[in-house]
């Protein structure tokens with residue numbers, strides 16, 4: 001499992017937006033978003049580049065923080 005910290009999610013709508021953004025990346029599996037922790041976890045068996053994940057999150061209006 002990989003985990004990214006996401007800044008800016010405040011409600012279920014944000015969770016949906018980030019979910020949609022990450023699901024649009026082929027190769028990510030078993031995506032789970034934790035609103036309280038501000039985290040997304042997923043399996044990345046095809047080794048999708050972190051920059052691609054970061055960009056998808058940012059295009060949706062949120063920020064990946066380390």
Ligand SMILES: [Cu+2]
Pocket residue numbers: 009010011012013014015
């Ligand atoms: Cu929201």
